Amino acid sequence: MRIKKHPILEFKTGKIVKFTFDGRELEGHEGETIAAALHAAGIRTMRESGHLHRPRGLFCNIGNCSSCLMVVNGEPNVRVCVERLREGMNVETQKGKGELK
Amino acid sequence: MRQIEIAIVGGGPAGLAAALNASKLGAQVILIDRNDYLGGQLIKQTHRFFGSKQQRASERGIDIALELANEVMANEKIEVLTEATALGHYEDGVLLVEQAGKIMAIKPERFIVATGGAEKTLLFPNNDLPGVYGAGAVQTLVNVFGVKPGKRVLMVGAGNIGVIVSYQLLQAGVEVAAIIEGAPRIGAYWVHAAKVVRAGVPIYTRHTILRAEGEGEVKGAVIAQLDDNWQPIPGTEREIEADVICLSVGLTPLTELLWQAGCQMTFVPELGGNVPFRNEQLETSVPGLYVAGDVSGIEEASAAMMEGALAGINAAASLGYTSDTLTADRQNVLDQLAGLRSGPVGEKIRKGLAQCSL
Ligand SMILES: Cc1cc2nc3c(=O)[nH]c(=O)nc-3n(C[C@H](O)[C@H](O)[C@H](O)COP(=O)(O)OP(=O)(O)OC[C@H]3O[C@@H](n4cnc5c(N)ncnc54)[C@H](O)[C@@H]3O)c2cc1C
Ligand code: FES
Numbered sequence: 239m240r241i242k243k244h245p246i247l248e249f250k251t252g253k254i255v256k257f258t259f260d261g262r263e264l265e266g267h268e269g270e271t272i273a274a275a276l277h278a279a280g281i282r283t284m285r286e287s288g289h290l291h292r293p294r295g296l297f298c299n300i301g302n303c304s305s306c307l308m309v310v311n312g313e314p315n316v317r318v319c320v321e322r323l324r325e326g327m328n329v330e331t332q333k334g335k336g337e338l339k
Numbered sequence: 340m341r342q343i344e345i346a347i348v349g350g351g352p353a354g355l356a357a358a359l360n361a362s363k364l365g366a367q368v369i370l371i372d373r374n375d376y377l378g379g380q381l382i383k384q385t386h387r388f389f390g391s392k393q394q395r396a397s398e399r400g401i402d403i404a405l406e407l408a409n410e411v412m413a414n415e416k417i418e419v420l421t422e423a424t425a426l427g428h429y430e431d432g433v434l435l436v437e438q439a440g441k442i443m444a445i446k447p448e449r450f451i452v453a454t455g456g457a458e459k460t461l462l463f464p465n466n467d468l469p470g471v472y473g474a475g476a477v478q479t480l481v482n483v484f485g486v487k488p489g490k491r492v493l494m495v496g497a498g499n500i501g502v503i504v505s506y507q508l509l510q511a512g513v514e515v516a517a518i519i520e521g522a523p524r525i526g527a528y529w530v531h532a533a534k535v536v537r538a539g540v541p542i543y544t545r546h547t548i549l550r551a552e553g554e555g556e557v558k559g560a561v562i563a564q565l566d567d568n569w570q571p572i573p574g575t576e577r578e579i580e581a582d583v584i585c586l587s588v589g590l591t592p593l594t595e596l597l598w599q600a601g602c603q604m605t606f607v608p609e610l611g612g613n614v615p616f617r618n619e620q621l622e623t624s625v626p627g628l629y630v631a632g633d634v635s636g637i638e639e640a641s642a643a644m645m646e647g648a649l650a651g652i653n654a655a656a657s658l659g660y661t662s663d664t665l666t667a668d669r670q671n672v673l674d675q676l677a678g679l680r681s682g683p684v685g686e687k688i689r690k691g692l693a694q695c696s697l
Contacts, residue, residue: 239487241511247385249485274484282469282489282556293555295469299476300380301373302457302593305467319476320374 240278255325272318272329273299273306284308284318285332308332343369343418345654346434346447348425348596351379352640353632354453355407356647357654361451362416364655364662369445370417371436373424377411378404379455380475380633381640383482385507400640401482407644425454428600428628449627449654452597453647456590456611456633461495464550470557474504474587481511489583493560494518495548498526501587505535508585516581519546519562521569548584549576557582590637597634600625609691610636618697619673620653621646629654636691638679645676 241249252268259281266275273296276284283293284306297305301320310316311328314336318329345361347354350372358370376382384400411417423438434445458473460466470489472480474496477488492513494505497520505515518535523545525532536542545565552559564575591612598604602615603624614636615623622629631650632643649672656665680688 239489241481241485241487243512244485245510247482247485251485270484270486274480274486277480277488278484278486284469287467292467293469294467295556296472296476296480297460298458298473299479322375 239280255323257323257325257327257329259329260331266323268324269322272308272310272316272321272323272327275323276318276329283331286334288334291333307336309336314338340433340444340446341369343367343445343447344658345369345449345451345651346371346445347451347453347651348372348434349379349453349455349632349634350374350377350408350411350419350421351453351455351632351643352381352404352407353455353634353643353647353650354379354451355404355411356644357451357453357629357631357651358411358417358647359407359414360648360651361655362414362651364652364660364665366416366449366655366658366660368417369420369447370411371420371423371425373422375422377408377419377421383475383478384640385482403640425596428596430601432627448658449629450600451629451631451647451650451654452600452634453630453632453643453650454593454596454634455643456637457593458586459589459591459611461548461586461588463548465553465557466551468551468553468557469555470553470582471551471584471586474500474585477583477585478504478507481507481513485511487511487513488585489557489581490514491516491581492583492585493548493562493579493581494585494587496520496526496587496589497522497532497542497544498587498589499528499531501585502527502531502535504585504587505540506531506538509535509538509540513583515540516579517562518542519548520544521547521565547571551584552578557584560584590633592634592637594634597623597628597630600628602628605695607636607691607694609687610695614691614695616695616697620657621650622653622697624697627654627657636688636695638688642676642679642688645672645679648672649676 255268282295299319306319309330344367381400381404426435549561563571629650631646
C-alpha cells in the first residue's frame with residue numbers, strides 16, 4: 239500500500255522495475271528497499287523461523303535485528319530492509335537458516 | 340593496513356558532528372557507516388524537532404541530517420565509507436571493517452564510536468508476528484519510502500516517539516486505533532499529544548498489551564488496564580482491531596563494539612541499558628576510545644550532535660591539534676550540553692550520567 243497524498247512529504251521514486259517473490263511477478267521502484275516494495279504489494283511475511291516455524295516480518299527496518307532475512311538471487315540471509323531493489327531480482331521466503339547453493 | 344588519525348564509526352548526528360569538529364582542528368578522519376547514506380536516525384524525522392530551545396529546535400530532523408551530511412561529503416579531510424560495517428576493535432588498536440564483501444584493517448590513532456541505539460521490544464505472546472514493528476521501523480517505511488505498514492495501528496508507548504509517529508501515520512492516511520501507555524501519565528510533550536487527541540485518537544494511560552492476535556500476521560491485540568503495581572486488572576481486557584502493533588518503548592545503546600574493545604561498562608536504566616564509563620572528555624576506560632550520541636546513553640539528536648562535537652574536538656586535541664579558540668569552543672559545547680540537561684526534563688539523564696562517570 240503506497241501513500242498517495244501526503245501533506246508535507248513528496249516521495250522521490252525510482253523507475254518501476256519488475257521482480258519476483260516466490261515465483262510471483264511484482265513491481266516496485268528501483269532504489270527502494272526490497273522490504274518497502276514487498277510492503278507496497280501487501281506482503282509482510284519474510285521468513286519462517288528455524289525451530290518453531292513461525293512467520294517473521296520486519297521489525298527494526300534499519301538492518302539491525304535480522305528479523306527480515308530472505309533469499310535473494312539464491313543468496314540466503316539477506317536483510318531485505320536495507321537491500322535495495324533492482325530489476326529482475328528473485329526474492330524468496332527463507333525457511334530456517336537458509337542454505338548456500 | 341590503513342593508518343589514520345581518527346576513525347569514527349556511525350554517521351548519525353553524533354558521528355557527523357564528530358567528523359566535522361575533528362577535521363576543523365586539522366585531523367584526518369575516516370567516517371564509517373553501514374548504511375548507504377549518512378544521517379542515521381535523523382533522515383526519517385520529518386517533524387519539527389522537539390526538545391532543546393537553543394539547538395535547532397523546530398527545524399526538521401531530515402534537513403539537519405542533509406545539511407551535516409553535505410558538509411561532511413564536501414570536506415577534504417574526511418574520507419567517508421558507506422555500506423561499510425565495523426566488525427571489531429582489537430587490543431592492538433586495529434579496527435576491522437567490511438565493505439562490499441571485503442575486509443579491511445584500519446589502524447586509527449583515536450577511535451570514536453557513535454553507533455546509536457536500537458529499539459527495544461516488549462514481552463507478550465505473539466510479539467514475533469509479522470505486523471509487530473518498532474516505531475522507528477514504521478517511521479522509516481512511511482516517511483522515507485512512502486509505504487504504509489497496514490491499515491490500522493495500535494501504538495504502544497506514549498513518549499515523544501510514539502506520539503509523533505502516530506501523528507505521522509495519520510498524515511500518511513493510516514488509521515491509529517489507540518495509543519496505550521503503561522505509566523499513569525504520557526511522556527510526550529503535550530503540544531504533540533494534543534494534535535493526535537484532536538484528530539480523534541484515544542490515549543489510554545495505565546494500559547498495557549497482553550497479547551497480539553492473529554495467525555500468520557497481526558489481526559488485533561488484547562489490552563488491559565494496569566493497577567498501581569503494573570499488574571493487569573482482571574476483567575478490564577479488551578480487544579483492539581489492528582493489523583499493525585507499533586512498539587515505542589524506548590531504545591537501547593548499540594554497544595557491541597565497546598564490549599568487544601574492552602570498555603568498562605555498566606547498566607544504567609536511565610540511559611537505556613548498558614553504557615560505557617566515560618570522563619568529561621567522553622573518553623572511555625580504553626585510552627583513545629571516545630563515545631558520542633545514543634551509544635553512550637539514549638538522549639536525543641541535539642545532545643548527540645553536542646557530544647559528537649565534544650568527542651571530535653577532544654580526540655583531535657589529544658593528537659596535538661589546537662586553535663586559538665580551542666578552550667572556548669570546548670567550554671561552549673560543555674555549556675550547551677549542561678543547558679540541554681538542565682531542569683526537570685534533564686533530571687533522568689543527569690541521574691544516569693552520575694552512574695557512569697569516570
Ligand atoms: C522514531 C524516532 C523519532 C525520533 N525523534 C526525535 C526528535 O524529534 N528529536 C530528537 O532530538 N531526537 C529524536 N529521536 C532521537 C534521535 O534520532 C537520536 O537520538 C539520534 O539520531 C542519535 O544520534 P546518533 O548519531 O547517536 O545515532 P544514530 O542516528 O542512530 O546513528 C548511528 C549510525 O551508526 C551506524 N552504525 C551502527 N553500528 C555500526 C557499525 N558496526 N558499523 C558501521 N556503522 C554502524 C548506523 O547505521 C547509524 O547510521 C528519534 C528517534 C527515533 C528512533
Ligand atoms: S528488520 Fe531488522 S534487520 Fe531487517
